[in-house]
Amino acid sequence: MNENSLVNVNINQLIETLAQPDFALPDEYGSLNALQWATIFESLLNSQRLALWPHIPSELSSSILSEMREDARGHFLSELPQANIEEAVFSGTNAEVVEILDALPQKTVVRLVNKLAPGTQSQIETSLSYSDEQVGRYADQEVYTIASTALVRDVLREVKSAEHLHEGNSYVVTDASAKYLGEVNINDLLNASAKQSIAELVHLPETQIDAEQSLLDASNLVRGSQKAALPVVDGHGRFIGQFSIQDALSVFQEYYESQMAHLGQVSDEDLFAPVVLSAKRRAIWLGINLLTAFLASFVIGIFDAVLVEVVALAVLMPIVASMGGITGSQTLTLSIRGLATGQLNSVNYQYLRRKEFLVAALNGAFWAVMVGILAYFWFSDVFVSVILASALLINMLVASLSGMAVPKVLDKLGVDPAIAGSVILTTITDVVGFFVFLGSATIIFLR
Structure with missing residues (x-):
């Protein structure tokens, strides 16, 4: 039995156990790590999480909370007693504490930070001075540093006595004002x-x-540096901490998981979030989608006369929208991935746009001919075939250009392209496809 299936079995067993008045956790739960516990907590209702919390190892409390997904952690902390929150904050590492504080109200954050030891308080305040999108918030500040004025013999003595030799092959050097000088x-x-x-x-x-x-x-x-960690400095050159390759891998994993979640417009939502909250979040995007659907319907309604006269158009119309949508989504995916990985920039953007346009032109020409021939044999109308083929080609070309432009525009506006990109792109391909297809048919058949 693999590790994941073991956790799943324990979750089922745990739900039954939690329903008992005086329950005790089975022995196998004692070997679970923080990530496994976090997975279990995410699979429970808040009431079950609260019942389970007193039974977990106290030394894992801060690690479990930091490993939980943001939405689930926030809902759990909103009901967890303050004494339990304080225990987790006071026992956690700086990185874990920052994750926990991010999910708490500002008044609670200020109160907890003021209770920390002076040194820890200073480090936490430095981290919190940066936004949750900036690396300064998550830089490891617990790094051994050497003063530039120190002598070699004194440093070697300190390093050996503190057993820092095992931490790496180089050490950070700063001056008296904590300015980063090098390694x-x-x-x-x-x-x-x-x-x-x-x-x-x-x-x-x-x-x-x-x-x-x-x-x-x-x-x-960090990934491109081929180093285990890189120094993080502020605008004045002061050393903040280090950002490691392990930190980078965690960021990549969380980012790509969020992109997959965003494809469904549900983000990193807690599975057991309150019904009203989940409905409210999803209603926003359903409403946006409804508006775009009405826009497409409005375009169709403009050409209702030709649809009545030529029934074949109603049958073939979805093909134009579908092929444009697929073409656009393929380009959209590449564009979003390029922005996410930093591979797409102002220098190579024009090249990629031309490349995607040519790809769409080749595919569009091929499938336009194929679909045109099939439509002719189906309806025996050369005009319908030509209109369908032309609209298909034009829509695929527009979809390709839109797939490149939409993510770039949204990114500049500060909107996540993974969330809004597909909705906007679908609207463009539907409206353009229907307008070109039905507009051409109107000119030919109702002239």
Whole structure:
């Protein structure tokens, strides 16, 4: 039995166990890690989560909360007693604490931060000064740093006594004002004179991360650097912390999971979120979709006379919209992926747009001929065949251009293309397809 199926079996067993007045968790639950516990909590109702919480290992509480998906974590914390929240905050790492605080009301955040130890409080406040889209919020501040004025012998003594030799091959160097100066390699330290200053050995890495950069951009920088971690600095050059390849992988995983969720316009919604809240969220996009559907229907209504005269048009009309929609979604997917990975920029955008236009032209010409021939044998009307083929080709070309343009425009407007892109693209292909198809038919058949 694999790990995932074990968790699923335990969830079913757990739901039955939680229904008992005085329950005790089976022994196998003692071996679960924080991620497995988080998966279990996401699979329970809030009332069941609250009943289970006192029975989990207290040392895992902060890790479990940070591993839970954002929406599920928020709903759970909204009902979790304050004493339990404080326990999780005071026992967690800085990264875990930031994740937990993100889901709490501002007044509660201020109160909890003020209760932390001065050093931890300063680090948390630095993290919270950045938005949840900026890398400065999630940089690891618990990094061993060396003062540039220190001597080699003193640093080696401290490093060996603190057992930091196992943390990496180089160490961060800062000045008295915490400004980032670079790194010093452990081999350089071991080969240097004992009385040499660290400032003589420091070297500046090729790549640094601005604390205000987006998480995705920072992750791409780390991935391309071939290093385990990169330094994160603020606008004044002060060292904030490090962003590691493990952090980058987590960002990539969360991002692509969110893109898949956005395809259904349900985002990272808690499976057991309140009915009213879920309905409200989805109603927004259903309403937008309804408006776009009315727009397409309005275009069809303009040409109702020709539809009455030529019934074949009503039969063939969905083909035009469907082929345009598929073509556009293929280009839209590539465009969104390019924006997400940083591969698509102002330099190569024009090339990709031309390439996608040519792909759509080749496919459009081929399928326009095929569909035109089939339509002729079906309805024995050459005009219907020509109109269908022409509308199909035009709509596929427009869909290709729209698939490139829509994500770029939405991204500049600060709207997630993965959420809104498909709705807008479908509207464009439907309206253009119906207008060209029925408009051409009106000119030919009702002239």
